[in-house]
Amino acid sequence: xxxxxxxxxxxxxxxxDFEERFDSVCDTPYALVDPRRMYESxxxxxxxxxxxxxxxxxxxxxxxxxxxxxxxMPNPDIVAGALAYATELEGLNVGIMPLGRTLGKTHEPVRVxxxxxxxxxxxxxxxIAGFPVGLGYDVTINNGVPPxxxxxxxxxxxxxxxxxxxxxxxxxxxxRYSRYPQVNIWPRPLQSRPPxxxxxxxxxxxxxxxxxxxxxxxxxxxxxxxxxGKRIFPRFWELVERSGLPANPYRVGFLQxxxxxxxxxxxxxxxxxxxxxxxxxxxxxxxxxxxxIPGGIDIQGxxxxxxDPGDVGMSRQMRGASYRELVAAGAVIAGSPETVAxxxxxxxxxxxxxxxxxxLGFGSLPTELVxxxxxxxxxxxxxRLRRLWSxxxxxxxxxxxxxxxxxxTTTAAPAxxxxxxxxxxxx
Amino acid sequence: xxxxxxxVRREAVTVLGGRLTVEVQIAxxxxxxxxxxxxxxxxxxxxxxxxxxxxxxxxxxxPGTSPDDPPAIRQVVDWSDLVLAYQEVIGQxxxxxxxxxxxxxxxxxxxxxxxHFPELPGRVVLLAPLGLWLDEAPVVNWNAVAPDKLPALLxxxxxxxxxxxxxxxxxxxxxxxxxMVARIWxxxxxxxxxxxxxxxxxxRRLHRITAPVLLMWGRQDRIIxxxxxxxxxxxxxxxxxxxxxxxxxxxxxDQPQLTMATLDNFLA
Numbered sequence: 001x002x003x004x005x006x007x008x009x010x011x012x013x014x015x016x017d018f019e020e021r022f023d024s025v026c027d028t029p030y031a032l033v034d035p036r037r038m039y040e041s042x043x044x045x046x047x048x049x050x051x052x053x054x055x056x057x058x059x060x061x062x063x064x065x066x067x068x069x070x071x072x073m074p075n076p077d078i079v080a081g082a083l084a085y086a087t088e089l090e091g092l093n094v095g096i097m098p099l100g101r102t103l104g105k106t107h108e109p110v111r112v113x114x115x116x117x118x119x120x121x122x123x124x125x126x127x128i129a130g131f132p133v134g135l136g137y138d139v140t141i142n143n144g145v146p147p148x149x150x151x152x153x154x155x156x157x158x159x160x161x162x163x164x165x166x167x168x169x170x171x172x173x174x175x176r177y178s179r180y181p182q183v184n185i186w187p188r189p190l191q192s193r194p195p196x197x198x199x200x201x202x203x204x205x206x207x208x209x210x211x212x213x214x215x216x217x218x219x220x221x222x223x224x225x226x227x228x229g230k231r232i233f234p235r236f237w238e239l240v241e242r243s244g245l246p247a248n249p250y251r252v253g254f255l256q257x258x259x260x261x262x263x264x265x266x267x268x269x270x271x272x273x274x275x276x277x278x279x280x281x282x283x284x285x286x287x288x289x290x291x292x293i294p295g296g297i298d299i300q301g302x303x304x305x306x307x308d309p310g311d312v313g314m315s316r317q318m319r320g321a322s323y324r325e326l327v328a329a330g331a332v333i334a335g336s337p338e339t340v341a342x343x344x345x346x347x348x349x350x351x352x353x354x355x356x357x358x359x360l361g362f363g364s365l366p367t368e369l370v371x372x373x374x375x376x377x378x379x380x381x382x383x384r385l386r387r388l389w390s391x392x393x394x395x396x397x398x399x400x401x402x403x404x405x406x407x408x409t410t411t412a413a414p415a416x417x418x419x420x421x422x423x424x425x426x427x
Numbered sequence: 428x429x430x431x432x433x434x435v436r437r438e439a440v441t442v443l444g445g446r447l448t449v450e451v452q453i454a455x456x457x458x459x460x461x462x463x464x465x466x467x468x469x470x471x472x473x474x475x476x477x478x479x480x481x482x483x484x485x486x487x488x489x490p491g492t493s494p495d496d497p498p499a500i501r502q503v504v505d506w507s508d509l510v511l512a513y514q515e516v517i518g519q520x521x522x523x524x525x526x527x528x529x530x531x532x533x534x535x536x537x538x539x540x541x542x543h544f545p546e547l548p549g550r551v552v553l554l555a556p557l558g559l560w561l562d563e564a565p566v567v568n569w570n571a572v573a574p575d576k577l578p579a580l581l582x583x584x585x586x587x588x589x590x591x592x593x594x595x596x597x598x599x600x601x602x603x604x605x606x607m608v609a610r611i612w613x614x615x616x617x618x619x620x621x622x623x624x625x626x627x628x629x630x631r632r633l634h635r636i637t638a639p640v641l642l643m644w645g646r647q648d649r650i651i652x653x654x655x656x657x658x659x660x661x662x663x664x665x666x667x668x669x670x671x672x673x674x675x676x677x678x679x680x681d682q683p684q685l686t687m688a689t690l691d692n693f694l695a
Contacts, residue, residue, distance in 0.1 A: 141571060144623030148500065148615050176504070289573045295615025299497040302611055306604040 001354060001388040002399065004097065005052030005374065006061040006255055007361040008071035009045040009079075010282060013037045014364075018281045019319055025285035026137050028069040042072065044367035046082060051371050052094075052360070053087050055378035058403065059095025059128055060087075061255075061357055064102050065135070066142045070282035076100055077115040084123035095403050096123045099199055099218065100130030104150035105143040109157035109178055113164035113185055120189035125402045127194045130218070131158055133206075137290035147295035153177045165189055195398045195407055197253060202232045202311040203301060204239060210251070211243045214408050216398035218253040218357070222283050223313030224329030225256060225347065231310055233351035249354030249389050250396040256344070257359040259334035260376045267334040270369060272323035275332050278363025284318030337380035345385055354389055354396070358382075433471055433479065440487075442515035447502040449516050450493040452486040455479025459525035461517055461548075462486045463533030465677065466569070466617035467610055473589065474679035477687050481694075482526065487516050491616030494609070500616040506627040509620065510539050517547065524549035526694065527638075531650070531676065532557055532617050535625060538659075541640075542632035551640045552690060553659070554678045555648055557621075558629040564652040566625055570618050583647040583675035584682070593680055633662040640666045641693040645674030645681060667693060 011033060015021070022028060049060045062079050065071040073079065076098040084096050096119060101112040120127035133154045139145045145153060156175050160183070163171070170184035197216040200206035210217040219232050233252070240247055257278070259271035297305065305311070314321065314329040326332045333343050348356055360377055361370035399405025435454045442449060454471070460482035462475060469486055478484050490512070491500030503509050513536060517525065527548035529537025534556025541551045557566065567580060582590045596603045620627070640663050644656040653670060660668045669689045674682040 137571075140622055146619045146622040147570075148619045287573060290571065293618075294570050294611045294613075295618040297615075299608065299612045302608045303604075306608055 001348065001356060001385050001390070002058040002250070002396070003382045003385060004059040004061050004095065004253075004355065004357045005049065005055075005057040006063075006099075006357045006359045007045055007048060007370075008063060008065075008282075008359075009042060009073050010070050010278070010363060011038060011072055012041045012044075012364045012366075014069065014277075014281050019285055022285070024287050024290065025070045025282060026068055026141075026287075026290055032069075038072070044370070045361065046079065048361050048367060048370045048374060049079075049083060050086060051374050052378075053083070053092045054090070055375055056382070057094060057358075057378065059097045061097045061099055063099045064132075066105075066138050068138075070285070075115075077119060080119050080127075081122060084119055084126070087126075088122070088124060093403060094126065095128045095400060096126050097128040097197070098130055099132065099197065102134035102138065103131050103157040103161070104133035104154040105139040105145055106153075106157060107143070107178070109160045110164060110173075110180060110183055110185065112157070113161040116161070116194065117165060117185060117187050117189045120191055120194050121187045125190040126400055127189065127191065128197060128398075128400065129194045130197045130199060131161075131215075132199045135286075135291060136293040136296045137286070139296070140293050141290070147293045149177070150296060151298075162193075165193065191400055191407065193407065195400060195405065197398065202228070202235065204235060205301075207236050207239050208243070211239060211245060214397070216251050216253055216355070218255065218355075220255040222255075222257070222279075222331060223311075223315040223318075224326075224331045225254070225313075226328070226330030227313040228311055229254075229330070229347065229351055233353075237352060246394070247352060248394045248397070249352040249392075250394055250398055252351070252353050253355035253357055254348065254351070254353040255357035255359060257332045257362055258340060258344070258373075258377060258381075259332060259360075260337055260340050260373055260381055261334075262336060262376075264335040264339055267336065267339075268323070271332075271334055271365070271373075274363045274365040274369070275323050275326055275334070276321070276363070278365075279318050279321055279326055279331060282363060283315070284321060288312075288316060337376065337384075340377075341381045341384040344381070345388060348385065348388055354394070355398075356385060433476060435471070438520070440516045440519045442512045442519065443502065443508065447490060447499060447512055448496065449490065449499075449512065450488045450496070451516065451520065452488065453483065455482055455484045457482045459520075459522040460484050461522065461525045461527050463513070463527070463529035463536045464489065465530045466532040466614055466621070468492055468613040470593070472593075472679055473683045474686055474690070478528075478690075485517075485520060485522065485525070487513065489613065489617060492609075492613045497612060500619060503619070506539075506620055509536065510543055513540055514544055514547065526550050526552065528552040528554070528690075529556060530554040530679065532621070532625070534558070535627075535629065538636070539627065539629055539632065541638055542629065542635045545635055545637040548638045550694065551636065551638050552693065553640060553642050554686070555644050555651055555676055556642075556659070557625040557651060558627070559655055559658050560624055560626040561652075561655065561658070564654055566655075567650045568621065568625075569650060570614055570621060580649045581676050582681050583645060583673060587681070589680055589683060630658075630662070633659065634664070636663050638665070639693075641690065642666055642668045643678055643686065643689060644668070644670050645676060645678050646670050646672050647674060648676045650676040 062076040064076045080098045173180045199218040261267035360373045395406040438451045534553040535558035679686045
């Protein structure tokens with residue numbers, strides 16, 4: 001089992017009555033911010049990730065969210081660059097995993113290919129590259145992309161990035177969404193192809209795409225994995241079986257918010273207030289209509305969601321959720337090392353999860369408590385989880401070679417064409 | 428709204444070199460009229476029924492909104508494709524200088540058709556059209572508005588029987604879901620030309636319109652402020668402008684009688 005450290009970069013000092021006074025965490029007036037405290041929030045976030053790197057986590061994960069108070073991360077590659085160099089300096093063999101640059105929204109796909117390639121070189125081949133489609137409001141409102149074009153733009157940009165990494169000769173790219181007379185990026189990734197991961201919310205189309213292209217599949221348990229896990233993971237493994245692929249647990253990543261203390265009672269005492277901040281003033285304050293902007297989900301997807309909305313878990317209740325409700329839904333797993341390890345082990349075993357992304361800093365949690373959470377998890381929880389899957393013969397094909405992985409060397413991506421305007425259904 | 432008393436036939440027209448088939452609903456008898464519907468879809472409302480008494484009313488369903496062909500929208504690559512597709516539809520239907528009526532999103536399309544092809548329409552009626560942009564009065568993007576806040580933005584006379592009937596969802600859960608899915612998808616399809624702005628350079632082409640234009644706007648339009656009426660009036664050569672009092676964005680549903688009377692007067 002690979003165990004990674006994930007954090008978002010929230011501004012940690014939003015007013016207590018934020019969710020009563022403001023509609024959304026996606027258009028928060030910057031006037032609420034004290035610049036000194038923004039610096040503190042960002043500095044603590046980076047320091048905490050480095051604590052994780054020194055505590056033996058297998059990788060450091062960050063996400064991309066523009067114009068958002070709950071994750072101040074307009075470009076995760078900047079943070080990943082800082083981490084790549086700092087960990088090289090300290091000789092820390094840890095993966096750098098932006099989850100990552102959002103290809104459905106980007107107007108500069110070659111820039112994404114360049115940034116990731118540079119990260120891989122800077123880190124000496126430790127990049128694990130994430131490529132999400134993007135969230136509705138970020139794609140459309142922050143970046144002006146029509147929602148119905150997000151998926152087509154994503155697929156075209158992905159083809160372009162993979163070709164920019166691998167084509168030995170300069171080539172022209174006459175795409176539907178971007179056009180470059182010459183693509184010939186410097187540097188290229190150090191790895192023959194960095195491991196690729198896609199984050200999905202349960203759409204079988206996205207799951208199947210990760211199988212067809214041999215990417216890893218990430219699922220975030222924010223909306224309550226006790227509610228949604230039994231829906232999402234069996235769906236994924238059924239597609240794996242139907243595709244005739246081995247049920248290799250390492251092709252799945254699972255992200256979970258976790259709060260560890262010496263005892264269950266101490267965990268509740270320490271973390272309740274900050275977990276409520278994280279969900280109420282974070283994900284719970286993203287209005288559902290800004291995630292589901294018309295056009296972003298195709299009509300078959302809409303029919304499926306309306307017929308059975310179970311994949312959204314407790315998302316709609318999150319804005320007023322109490323700590324107890326968050327724990328009951330599994331949005332947060334909290335308690336003593338024994339309690340937490342037992343729950344995580346059972347969950348990861350049941351759903352064949354080979355990569356656990358532990359979210360150990362969240363919301364307004366003060367940096368001292370985040371560090372405690374990271375260190376206690378690393379010392380007392382992670383060792384109990386690592387043995388999971390170690391007795392199987394599965395190789396980790398979605399992990400850098402330098403970090404013990406056996407990456408796939410041949411690209412599984414469909415061959416990209418220089419003029420693909422007539423070869424795909426547009427949008 | 429029921430079509431029970433109205434005899435509607437359908438015709439499928441293939442355009443864009445075979446790439447796209449547009450379904451056209453046709454009702455009434457008389458001189459040709461083409462109606463371009465608003466972003467959320469289409470129903471035979473009282474204004475359109477009224478028009479069928481004197482005109483053969485043709486309503487092309489926006490690509491993607493025909494029940495049997497949701498992916499059709501993917502064949503329309505850009506705004507230019509859309510304008511050309513509608514010009515070809517009208518040509519293939521064999522309509523000679525039809526009255527061209529467009530509401531809201533359909534108004535933007537009607538205005539640009541008339542600007543690209545000045546000889547195409549006999550007359551043009553624009554009901555609170557999109558198509559221009561003023562930084563000081565941003566058009567509200569209904570796609571990003573919470574669904575429960577939308578009715579108050581679209582209508583002034585929220586409590587009228589007609590508006591209530593339009594807003595009413597079916598009580599049968601399956602029918603209700605189907606209606607909601609169809610509406611969201613319709614907004615998604617037209618949304619292809621709404622993001623980032625419902626503006627495709629129309630201002631630079633408006634002067635090309637030669638047909639007489641009737642421009643109608645609701646004084647209480649909370650989607651596109653009534654000051655946009657002045658922008659159209661200033662550039663369009665032969666423009667009759669009517670601002671309706673006590674009227675919101677979807678004019679023909681908010682003030683059906685007034686809309687019909689103004690339109691009849693213009694077309695007389």
